[in-house]
Amino acid sequence: MSRVYNFSAGPAAVPVDVLKKAQQEMLEWHDSGMSVMEMSHRGKDFISIAEKAEADVRELMNVPENYKVLFLQGGATTQFSMVPMNLLRGKDKTCYVNTGAWSKKAIKEAKIHSNVHISASSESTNFTTIPAVDSWDVDQNAAYLHYTSNETIGGVEFHSIPDVGDIDLVADMSSNILSREFDVSKFGVIYAGGQKNMGPSGIALTIVREDLIGNVKAGSPSMMDYKNHADAGSMFNTPATYSWYLMGLVFEWIKEQGGVSAIEAQNVRKAEKLYAAIDNSDFYANPVELTSRSRMNIPFTLANAELEGLFLSEAKSAGLVTLKGHRSVGGMRASIYNAMPEEGVDALISMMAEFERTKA
Amino acid sequence: MSRVYNFSAGPAAVPVDVLKKAQQEMLEWHDSGMSVMEMSHRGKDFISIAEKAEADVRELMNVPENYKVLFLQGGATTQFSMVPMNLLRGKDKTCYVNTGAWSKKAIKEAKIHSNVHISASSESTNFTTIPAVDSWDVDQNAAYLHYTSNETIGGVEFHSIPDVGDIDLVADMSSNILSREFDVSKFGVIYAGGQKNMGPSGIALTIVREDLIGNVKAGSPSMMDYKNHADAGSMFNTPATYSWYLMGLVFEWIKEQGGVSAIEAQNVRKAEKLYAAIDNSDFYANPVELTSRSRMNIPFTLANAELEGLFLSEAKSAGLVTLKGHRSVGGMRASIYNAMPEEGVDALISMMAEFERTKA
The missing domain is CATH 3.40.640.10 (Type I PLP-dependent aspartate aminotransferase-like (Major domain))
Structure with missing residues (x-):
């Protein structure tokens, strides 16, 4: 691939x-x-x-x-x-x-x-x-x-x-x-x-x-x-x-990339749009209190946990991998460090929307 | 280069x-x-x-x-x-x-x-x-x-x-x-x-x-x-x-390469020929007692220590590098681990002979 x-x-x-x-x-x-x-x-x-x-x-x-x-x-x-x-x-x-x-x-x-x-x-x-x-x-x-x-x-x-x-x-x-x-x-x-x-x-x-x-x-x-x-x-x-x-x-x-301040601006943008996609959906949820949310690691759950396996396989087909959440929290986790391009976050958001529309 | x-x-x-x-x-x-x-x-x-x-x-x-x-x-x-x-x-x-x-x-x-x-x-x-x-x-x-x-x-x-x-x-x-x-x-x-x-x-x-x-x-x-x-x-x-x-x-x-026994045979050959080149010369010398000599690291001195700088620069010109001995021992050191091909040892021996013939 x-x-x-x-x-x-x-x-x-x-x-x-x-x-x-x-x-x-x-x-x-x-x-x-x-x-x-x-x-x-x-x-x-x-x-x-x-x-x-x-x-x-x-x-x-x-x-x-x-x-x-x-x-x-x-x-x-x-x-x-x-x-x-x-x-x-x-x-x-x-x-x-x-x-x-x-x-x-x-x-x-x-x-x-x-x-x-x-x-x-x-x-x-x-x-x-x-x-x-x-x-x-x-x-x-x-x-x-x-x-x-x-x-x-x-x-x-x-x-x-x-x-x-x-x-x-x-x-x-x-x-x-x-x-x-x-x-x-x-x-x-x-x-x-x-x-x-x-x-x-x-x-x-x-x-x-x-x-x-x-x-x-x-x-x-x-x-x-x-x-x-x-x-x-x-x-x-x-x-x-x-x-x-x-x-x-x-x-x-x-x-x-313009140094840490430029990278930080990118990271704010990446995190804000992924959290917005989660918050604007009734299917996805993030459990973290708003002011404590990480820009780097974004765990999210699916309203129907039985769809997790399907979500991971559809994501993989779209070239989006290693999204399984840590066993102690469950659900999914998107880690979006400096090296994750904004296009990667955009691709995840699109895939999540499509999955919700067609499979939820 | x-x-x-x-x-x-x-x-x-x-x-x-x-x-x-x-x-x-x-x-x-x-x-x-x-x-x-x-x-x-x-x-x-x-x-x-x-x-x-x-x-x-x-x-x-x-x-x-x-x-x-x-x-x-x-x-x-x-x-x-x-x-x-x-x-x-x-x-x-x-x-x-x-x-x-x-x-x-x-x-x-x-x-x-x-x-x-x-x-x-x-x-x-x-x-x-x-x-x-x-x-x-x-x-x-x-x-x-x-x-x-x-x-x-x-x-x-x-x-x-x-x-x-x-x-x-x-x-x-x-x-x-x-x-x-x-x-x-x-x-x-x-x-x-x-x-x-x-x-x-x-x-x-x-x-x-x-x-x-x-x-x-x-x-x-x-x-x-x-x-x-x-x-x-x-x-x-x-x-x-x-x-x-x-x-x-x-x-x-x-x-x-054939496993450790085959690598060992190569290492024996590489070390023996380099020690022979040193021992057969009046210009180069290795201070180690015969039965204790390392197959991996071969220090050697030049009869005229003032030629060390010239030796290193001639070696480098021949594509043979990092030969300077440890400061505590002086002289030269050839480390010939598994990854050093026999051709590398041959090239060093040729260069040493040429140096002795022309510069010693």
Whole structure:
């Protein structure tokens, strides 16, 4: 078949221009005589690729000079551990906000290292809301407060950065980094797995304020210490070179689209039209409270759940794939990250309307 | 320029047929409509890729059924920590053999978690030998004995598996896995980073006997526990999917070459002819004791060190690159892993002879 519109929650669609560039350079990068994946990470060619990727993401996110940008292995799940192991600084207590499946995983991991205080939770609404920030119970003596800026399963998203006072703010931005503008200076640590808005899995981006580096818990493996990675320019061990290169191609592509503000405008448009199609139908429904809806992951149900299998097969015939919802929520889910073109969303909306008209 | 012969120690040359296959499938894998890097790791397409890679490496290495094969992130450096964190099983002491730079890194990391006893060391010969196994001081009450089966910097290699009695044997095979036959049943754990004989960096293969799984040290991050990865088929978190796929293509390529025994015969031939060229010259020299010489990494010096720069530039003109030796050893180093064709070694030998004839 030809290329489809892929609504996977992650690993997810990659911009086709990025894939074409990678394809073109696969056997030989520029005049190096070799593929990027064959290059020594200590050689000048790979160093130039690595440095350009860092410079581009610093420019795209307007990262202040007193923050390190790290390209690490092990995904967000490793960051779930590295955050408490590096940020406790002798304290015992941490604050977490629970907005769904990914928050819960971060909390579970933090409990291995700290006394976790849940500052707020939307469990009582079955994770269909973002708890109002003025209701949060933030212990200013905790080491930091952690939240998940977008939840891929529930489909909820923070639409502003919570003001939590003087405590260091940590965000898992795995599923909405680079999809909207963020003021990095408001955070102690930002981290994100690569496989949603930055390219392949197997590489994570961590942005950490310099004063938070150098305090790893005694007895931690060297790989868990931000300082080792920061001091070595993310080459404390052999980095995931090819994934780093692919991430750099995605950063270039975002710049070509006009940067994060232009991408954000596209994302607003894509999400608004899909939500409108759902809301204007009696057949489709999204359970999330209006102001908490995610621009990235849009779960929706069919009025008749018995038609789900037929919906998926009709969608696939129309070149629209990976729409099955997460088992814990059911129904459908359209993940529409940066790389999903507006035409893909339009095609989904058309197919949904046609399905409702003919099969509902 | 056209493709070169790349003698990098790692990341290193990848078989050109593997790169061509990856290039061809970059925009669309089979009839999936998407690149492998865009696939959900939970979907049937990626699962088929992952399972085939595991089946192929099990076949290639003749892995017994009571061993798990794990595809992990974080490279060998993360395994330096995971080995003691999982294998101590309440013990305090571990045994390590020190044959060079990589052994030392493993030892440094193990000291964070255990009382390391050095069973043998070749430091007194400046790491140009492998200590005779009958001289090793092995404490049978230690949790395990660890050695590095090939050292990329010193260029020494074990040519048989050491018999250490009943203690569990652990090997870092990063630089010679799949280059020669190993009897996996003699090991408790084998691990290797991907970027020398298996493809890209950013993925490590760990082969662990099942009875050694499930004993992680209390307080360890979940990502450091072999059990979590084993129970989830290496999908405890989102794996490095594209790197896993590339590794699978390398496994297919090795099978097409006739398997490990055929690759080993090639490797013996390649190494023997390069060592012969060095030994038969008064201009080039290799410092390693004859029976300890590596088939993978061949360091050599020039009688006149002032000619090193000229040698490297003449080599580059001949399409032979990344030959500069590690700074700690100096001189040159030719890394000739599985993916280096015999013609590449022949081209290097010709260039060396011509250089000696005209410039020495």
